[in-house]
Amino acid sequence: xxxxxxxxxxxxxxxxxxxxxxxxxxxxxxxxxxxxxxxxxxxxxxxxxxxxxxxxxxxxxxxxxxxxxxxxxxxxxxxxxxxxxxxxxxxxxxxxxxxxxxxxxxxxxxxxxxxxxxxxxxxxxxxxxxxxxxxxxxxxxxxxxxxxxxxxxxxxxxxxxxxxxxxxxxxxxxxxxxxxxxxxxxxxxxxxxxxxxxxxxxxxxxxxxxxxxxxxxxxxxxxxxxxxxxxxxxxxxxxxxxxxxxxxxxxxxxxxxxxxxxxxxxxxxxxxxxxxxxxxxxxxxxxxxxxxxxxxxxxxxxxxxxxxxxxxxxxxxxxxxxxxxxxxxxxxxxxxxxxxxxxxxxxxxxxxxxxxxxxxxxxxxxxxxxxxxxxxxxxxxxxxxxxxxxxxxxxxxxxxxxxxxxxxxxxxxxxxxxxxxxxxxxxxxxxxxx
Amino acid sequence: xxxxxxxxxxxxxxxxxxxxxxxxxxxxxxxxxxxxxxxxxxxxxxxxxxxxxxxxxxxxxxxxxxxxxxxxxxxxxxxxxxxxxxxxxxxxxxxxxxxxxxxxxxxxxxxxxxxxxxxxxxxxxxxxxxxxxxxxxxxxxxxxxxxxxxxxxxxxxxxxxxxxxxxxxxxxxxxxxxxxxxxxxxxxxxxxxxxxxxxxxxxxxxxxxxxxxxxxxxxxxxxxxxxxxxxxxxxxxxxxxxxxxxxxxxxxxxxxxxxxxxxxxxxxxxxxxxxxxxxxxxxxxxxxxxxxxxxxxxxxxxxxxxxxxxxxxxxxxxxxxxxxxxxxxxxxxxxxxxxxxxxxxxxxxxxxxxxxxxxxxxxxxxxxxxxxxxxxxxxxxxxxxxxxxxxxxxxxxxxxxxxxxxxxxxxxxxxxxxxxxxxxxxxxxxxxxx
Numbered sequence: 001x002x003x004x005x006x007x008x009x010x011x012x013x014x015x016x017x018x019x020x021x022x023x024x025x026x027x028x029x030x031x032x033x034x035x036x037x038x039x040x041x042x043x044x045x046x047x048x049x050x051x052x053x054x055x056x057x058x059x060x061x062x063x064x065x066x067x068x069x070x071x072x073x074x075x076x077x078x079x080x081x082x083x084x085x086x087x088x089x090x091x092x093x094x095x096x097x098x099x100x101x102x103x104x105x106x107x108x109x110x111x112x113x114x115x116x117x118x119x120x121x122x123x124x125x126x127x128x129x130x131x132x133x134x135x136x137x138x139x140x141x142x143x144x145x146x147x148x149x150x151x152x153x154x155x156x157x158x159x160x161x162x163x164x165x166x167x168x169x170x171x172x173x174x175x176x177x178x179x180x181x182x183x184x185x186x187x188x189x190x191x192x193x194x195x196x197x198x199x200x201x202x203x204x205x206x207x208x209x210x211x212x213x214x215x216x217x218x219x220x221x222x223x224x225x226x227x228x229x230x231x232x233x234x235x236x237x238x239x240x241x242x243x244x245x246x247x248x249x250x251x252x253x254x255x256x257x258x259x260x261x262x263x264x265x266x267x268x269x270x271x272x273x274x275x276x277x278x279x280x281x282x283x284x285x286x287x288x289x290x291x292x293x294x295x296x297x298x299x300x301x302x303x304x305x306x307x308x309x310x311x312x313x314x315x316x317x318x319x320x321x322x323x324x325x326x327x328x329x330x331x332x333x334x335x336x337x338x339x340x341x342x343x344x345x346x347x348x349x350x351x352x353x354x355x356x357x358x359x360x361x362x363x364x365x366x367x368x369x370x371x372x373x374x375x376x377x378x379x380x381x382x383x384x385x386x387x388x389x390x391x392x393x394x395x396x397x398x399x400x401x402x403x404x405x406x407x408x409x410x411x412x413x414x415x416x417x418x419x420x421x422x423x424x425x426x427x428x429x430x431x432x433x434x
Numbered sequence: 435x436x437x438x439x440x441x442x443x444x445x446x447x448x449x450x451x452x453x454x455x456x457x458x459x460x461x462x463x464x465x466x467x468x469x470x471x472x473x474x475x476x477x478x479x480x481x482x483x484x485x486x487x488x489x490x491x492x493x494x495x496x497x498x499x500x501x502x503x504x505x506x507x508x509x510x511x512x513x514x515x516x517x518x519x520x521x522x523x524x525x526x527x528x529x530x531x532x533x534x535x536x537x538x539x540x541x542x543x544x545x546x547x548x549x550x551x552x553x554x555x556x557x558x559x560x561x562x563x564x565x566x567x568x569x570x571x572x573x574x575x576x577x578x579x580x581x582x583x584x585x586x587x588x589x590x591x592x593x594x595x596x597x598x599x600x601x602x603x604x605x606x607x608x609x610x611x612x613x614x615x616x617x618x619x620x621x622x623x624x625x626x627x628x629x630x631x632x633x634x635x636x637x638x639x640x641x642x643x644x645x646x647x648x649x650x651x652x653x654x655x656x657x658x659x660x661x662x663x664x665x666x667x668x669x670x671x672x673x674x675x676x677x678x679x680x681x682x683x684x685x686x687x688x689x690x691x692x693x694x695x696x697x698x699x700x701x702x703x704x705x706x707x708x709x710x711x712x713x714x715x716x717x718x719x720x721x722x723x724x725x726x727x728x729x730x731x732x733x734x735x736x737x738x739x740x741x742x743x744x745x746x747x748x749x750x751x752x753x754x755x756x757x758x759x760x761x762x763x764x765x766x767x768x769x770x771x772x773x774x775x776x777x778x779x780x781x782x783x784x785x786x787x788x789x790x791x792x793x794x795x796x797x798x799x800x801x802x803x804x805x806x807x808x809x810x811x812x813x814x815x816x817x818x819x820x821x822x823x824x825x826x827x828x829x830x831x832x833x834x835x836x837x838x839x840x841x842x843x844x845x846x847x848x849x850x851x852x853x854x855x856x857x858x859x860x861x862x863x864x865x866x867x868x
Contacts, residue, residue, distance in 0.1 A: 247581045
């Protein structure tokens with residue numbers, strides 16, 4: 001039984017000045033300050049538990065998401081948590097279908113990011129209060145706009161089949177963890193020396209799967225990919241990520257030039273909205289043995305539905321903060337299972353690893369039941385700001401042990417990084433030249 | 435030559451309490467307060483001209499768009515107008531590809547609406563200073579993500595062919611205007627008596643094309659469509675609009691039931707993101723003689739590109755405030771011409787008629803050169819708040835005669851409707867029960 005009435009929603013603008021070191025840089029986002037709109041829900045229950053939720057942003061614009069969270073707050077305040085999760089599908093639809101607010105979405109961009117932050121906090125709070133019944137999960141999903149591909153009955157059957165061998169998979173996760181790959185070595189803004197050093201350290205730490213950012217300059221890409229492939233050797237796995245830099249024909253030509261480095265996938269070759277474009281690229285690159293991966297900027301389940309229908313991707317990358325929290329990600333995991341496409345979540349950012357580990361381990365235990373062609377992104381920074389950071393062992397995510405959705409930040413970190421009046425930003429904004 | 439440096443950008447939250455009368459209500463937006471984020475650009479030029487731009491919203495959430503306009507303001511302030519329009523494509527891309535802000539879009543939702551409001555103001559200012567050279571228009575278009583369907587060379591050829599017979603078409607517009615249809619008679623929230631009265635008045639005023647809102651309740655729809663078809667007779671044109679209410683199979687079944695009233699199109703049968711869904715619906719309804727129309731919530735040129743590629747619509751509805759102003763709408767008009775799909779703009783709202791008349795008359799004169807299956811939406815309210823309101827004659831839009839983009843509001847109207855401190859809102863918010 002969920003307890004308490006939501007008595008307070010607060011939201012804060014938290015930014016980390018990651019652009020100073022080129023961390024997170026790619027062909028389209030050259031100077032990201034990894035940031036978050038950070039939502040805290042409080043109830044009047046005596047347990048004193050709070051729900052923490054975030055959505056990830058890149059610095060400027062976080063204040064816009066904060067504004068949208070406040071615009072949605074009236075749907076949450078003074079509601080009983082029991083009523084919210086008792087009709088979670090209805091609550092989800094209330095947030096996403098507000099007759100006035102939906103115009104500025106719908107279910108996309110700023111309002112959907114704000115929705116995710118709020119829902120992530122609801123899940124955190126609920127999960128701290130009680131364990132989850134997988135069957136009940138279905139009642140959290142809004143099937144609107146996807147019934148032509150997945151009905152509630154089919155989803156139920158998938159989850160039923162997921163019960164077989166579940167205990168063994170749980171055991172496997174507890175001992176081995178979920179396989180990960182690293183994006184930490186090869187941000188676009190890193191000089192070759194940094195790249196080499198980080199790559200060599202990662203190899204020592206047991207990493208076997210590496211992602212490199214590409215797309216800004218072909219000669220640079222060739223040099224960097226050569227360098228990494230040489231360092232990791234022919235057996236280990238290399239992925240490439242263009243962060244939407246190309247048009248469709250350009251993506252095909254460019255990747256033909258990088259094929260010699262044998263990437264497993266090219267990620268975000270073009271606009272995240274271009275389903276038919278991704279399908280054309282997939283078709284063209286299949287003979288080269290290169291798959292297409294996308295998802296971190298796919299804004300809702302309707303886009304994922306079509307990517308699957310059109311055979312537009314070979315690796316599906318869910319995001320814990322862009323889609324409408326667990327509710328919408330569940331729908332996507334189930335559709336991916338139906339189409340037999342492996343899910344390899346987007347992570348990194350601020351808190352994305354903390355969040356998405358829950359989703360992908362659930363996917364393995366209860367939905368896909370497979371690790372074939374599957375791995376979860378990992379980026380080694382900003383975890384120190386979280387109260388329950390991820391644990392990586394032998395390049396694998398070890399299952400989280402604390403109740404909740406792992407998104408509570410340390411109060412000290414929040415205070416220092418609050419924008420614009422935290423200590424870190426006060427200093428930076430006062431610096432000459434800014 | 436464009437004159438002046440942008441010295442000030444101000445943005446205001448303007449709302450009209452249209453929900454009180456059920457105006458604008460449909461199956462998904464039951465209580466809209468027609469609103470706008472209203473941008474004013476000032477320069478240091480001696481001419482004293484200002485640029486006025488809006489984006490349309492439905493009430494709540496306007497403050498989020500206002501916040502996003504402010505987040506984008508640094509790209510506009512202190513820039514020479516000459517530099518902006520001298521590399522308008524570059525400026526467009528700067529707004530839409532800000533390395534931090536694009537994360538909360540990209541090119542969709544709140545940030546794209548804010549981009550539209552700013553760009554609409556730039557066009558208004560520029561147009562007041564000087565006439566436009568159609569060839570120069572191409573340099574305003576960002577072809578990123580659409581070159582697989584339309585290259586700059588092809589666009590140029592289309593505009594070249596559009597020169598033939600241009601003068602005659604200009605003359606035709608000046609004397610006859612651009613054909614319109616009315617949505618004013620049949621909002622979903624209107625009782626039958628209101629519907630009948632408005633329909634009878636519209637017939638007297640010479641309207642021959644009518645749109646009715648459907649999608650919430652089938653029996654209601656049957657009754658209302660019967661009523662309107664009876665009133666307008668078998669010859670006049672009837673369109674239906676479901677405002678995204680249905681899933682794909684549901685849309686097909688529902689429309690099979692309404693086919694007897696012979697609608698020309700069903701508008702927004704399902705999610706605006708569902709390209710393949712619209713294609714499936716188009717295919718299923720073609721034998722019934724019903725076309726599919728969509729566009730008012732299609733968030734950028736990439737979605738329109740795919741709708742055309744997939745044969746997902748038979749009528750393309752551009753929106754002057756959701757796409758990135760004239761820049762992006764030009765790209766869509768040119769793609770529609772290439773695919774030979776008629777453009778029938780979305781209008782109504784606040785100022786949409788004022789804006790979109792420019793686009794559709796330009797389309798006729800310089801791009802499509804045809805009125806076949808074409809008409810522009812018209813809604814008869816809120817025009818009194820504009821300094822240069824549209825002029826309708828015999829159910830047609832008469833070309834605007836004043837320089838600029840027709841979006842300047844009367845200062846008196848702005849003051850009264852500013853949210854939350856304008857006179858109208860102060861009174862409403864103080865009323866008991868609110």
